[in-house]
Every structure is written in C-alpha cells, then in structure tokens.
Amino acid sequence: MSYWRKTIKPLLDDEIGTIHKQAPARVTLAFPNRYSVGMASLGYQVIYRLFNNVDGVACERTFLPDDPDAFEGTGEALPTVESGRDAGDCQLFAMSVSFELDLTNIIRTLDLAGIHPLREKRDDSDAIVMIGGPLTSSNPYPLTPFADVIAIGDGEQIVPVLAEALRDATSREDFYDLVDGMPGIFLPARHSHEPQWATAPKELLPAYSQIVTPHSELSNMFLVEAQRGCPRPCTFCLARTMYGPNRNNQGQELLDTIPDWVTKVGLVGAALSDFPHTKFVGRTLTDRGIKLGVSSIRADTVDAELAEILKAGGLRTFTVASDAPSERLRQWLKKGITTEDLLKTAQISRDLGFKGLKVYMMIGLGPENDDDITELISFTKELAKVNRIALGISPFVPKRHTPHFQDSFAGVKTIENRLKRIQKELRTTAELRNVSAKWAWVENVIARGGADVGMAAYAIYRNESIGAWKKALDDVGWVDPYEANESRIELPAGQIVRGDYGLHSPDDLAGRKVSSHAEGLAI
C-alpha cells in the first residue's frame, strides 16, 4: 500500500474544510515539519486558502513525513495530501517556515519532493521554490542558497501577487519580472539584501482557519486572529516588529468567521489581555458552549473576570510569561511585568480553581548574574505556595530586528550551569521544562547567520547533530561576529540592509543604516 493511502488518506478523511481544486497552475504548499505541527499553524492555513482563491491556480499541501528516513527507504515520491500527486510536480513549490531549527527540514523536504535543494543546481524544468513564513521576516539570509523567491511579511498582501504572476507568466524569467519589486518579494538571484516587508491592510484581516482536524497539535481547534502585531515595547520580542504595526480586529468580525459546527476556538494574538474585545468574544463563545484557547496573556492585565471566562472555556492551566528571572532584568527588557503581577495571577488562578500556573522564562540575558537566578528561585518558591507552578525555561536567543541583535549569546556552559542550579534548587518546588542550551546556540547561529550558515545546514541535513553543526560551521569558515559584544539596548531598533552582514565584525556593523521598515516600527 502506498504511503499516501496508508498514512495520508486517513488524515485527509478526518479533515473538515479541505479544498479540492484543479487548475492549470499547480502550487504545492509544504510545511517542513510533521502534519500535526503544520496544521496548527494559522499562517500556513491562510496561505493555503489564499492560493486557492485565485482563478487558474490550485494549491495542495504536503508535509515532512514523521520518519523521513523510513519514507525515503520506500523509494516513493513525497505525495500531496489532497490528491496524492507527486509534491514536486508543480509550477511553484511554496514552503512556510516558522522556526530556525527547521532549516535542515526545509532542505530535507525539497530533497524528498525530488527537487534539488540548491537554487543554482535547478533549471527551468524544475518547480520554482518559494519560502515564506515568520523565519523569513526574522532572517532570510540562510535561506538564500535554496529559495528562488523569499516572501517576507503578510501573506495576504503577497500571495495573490505571486499566484496571479504564476498563472500569467510565460516563462520562469517572466514570472520573476512580474514579481520583482513587489512588496515583500526577495529574489536572491537578483538582489543581495532583503526588501521592505509586506504589510497587509486591515481590510484583509482577520486570519482564520481553513481546515479543522483532530490530528493537529491543536486538536479540532478553529483558529482566529484577534490582533496582529503588538503595541508593547518589550525589547527582546520579534513579534512586535515581525508582525508589523499593531492591528486589532473587531470582536464581531472574529465571531463572523467562526462556522456554526465549530466546538473549540483558539484566539491568536501577541498579547490577548491587551486586546479590547477578548472578554466579549470569550464570553459570547463560552455562552454558546464553545471551548476556548488563548495564545498569550500578560500577567499585569489579568483580572478575575478574564480568568473566569477562560475557565468557562475549559482552560485548566493558566499561562503567563515572566521572560526574565528578576525584576531588574524584566525592566531591562521593558517587559513591564513585576513579581507582584505574577503573584497576583497565581492567586487568581488558585481562587478560580485552575490546576496550576505555567510561567515562561528566559535565562542567559546579557547583564544576568547569579543574583538574578537567586531571585528566580526565590519568587518561584513564593508562587508555589499559592498554586502549582510549571516553569518553562528557554535560553535567550538574540534576534535581528530587535535592539538586541548584536548582543552575544550567553554561551552553552553558562546557561547549562544556571539550569543545573535552578534544577537543583527547584526540583521539588516546580515542574521544570527547559530548552537545550546547545540547540539554542544553533538557533542563535541561524537567527543571525548568512548564506554560509545555510550551506553548513546543507552539508549536514541528513545527519544533524550538535557535533555535525560545529564541524560544518568550521568548514564554511563561520565566525561569530557578536561573540565579544557587550549587551547594549541603546542601539536603534532596526537592521542592516546592505551587504553580506553575516560575516562582518561588530565594528563594521555599528552605525550602519537601518532598514526603512524597521525605522517605521522603531520603539
């Protein structure tokens, strides 16, 4: 039995909302990770609908198999979900990428689809490879060896342009001519630096799910985007720049997108307790007996009414972000959350019978020292006296398009030592989950790397490990341009626009021009 019939068809049979369309211009929309992860991505679902909305264009999905090695062993071509056709048999092979660590998965997905991963090895008979998604806004440069087209910014603005050009173009070069210079379009063969991001006008929002499936990580949940962007000034946060200026949708607009048969709704937004209609939407849905999920709540704006609505919507554990281990570091990040806010949220969660409070935290922040970790340990013990606490700890990874973009990474040893201390002192107090310091280092390299980092990923995509990454980075001559930098946040909130920045020294970078997009969104 084929892979499609055995593994994909049962998933397809359980979907609601699948689009079955045939048209002369075929697009394959790939997600370089498992089906369950891709189907939980609202952006991926929106792009799927947008391509299919264009006359003359039909889009089918494909995903990286759960076990790529086993799949490769079958000798089959990667199929699309909708019809089981070869995923590589299309005019445009589009990928939506959210995470830095999916870089090797992008290469693997292309390979399994029978498309040469390297742009320069492809010719006119191959599908045009387009890569979009949040990673391209953060840092498109490691993708340049692989993508013919990189789409940066809001898909609502970009996809119709690409789809119409694909339908109307008479040749590959004609397609490039039609899209060249359009908002958010980066053609690595023609340009050396990223363009302005595309920003969708409010009339094209809100984003909402196309397909609901029990096999998503957000099982049976219909997602709708309450807000895009964020007006808050947290200096470390990419969401505030990456998703463009803050655009709130109206409560009724959100409700109008939700079909009658939906039983679970996920509200998506950068800081939903700031969104003025969260309570109205939440209350309306829970009164109809619909379960509710929320992507993020700020501890300083939680109140009993909001918590009660979330409880009625079936939420069992409250989740907030502290983001820094101490009050002074939260101030340094301009997070605006105090220990008192966290204690108040723990209290509300206990009073309303929530099973616990989940707190997200970063360590390895520039000026961090042992006293900050001592404070983290001490306030976690205070929180644990109020309700059960789960602490999710991630190493801080400086990102482009934030004021921290030239900060050094704290170092694997430093982060591991701090994690060891936290684990030792809080083992019996809180449930602890942490992201590996070593993989955070790789994420940090990709987050600010150039085409050389992409080529290192290409060398190891079949056998990825920390050791393989180190060797491959040595082989391409990668050096960390930020290693010796002190943390500074007085730098402009922006990004270099010209040159192969990945290989410049920090001194070269200081004082360079920031992109007009970043200037427009500066803190």
Ligand code: SF4
């Ligand atoms: S951390 Fe949250 S509140 Fe702060 S800017 Fe980012 S999305 Fe907004």
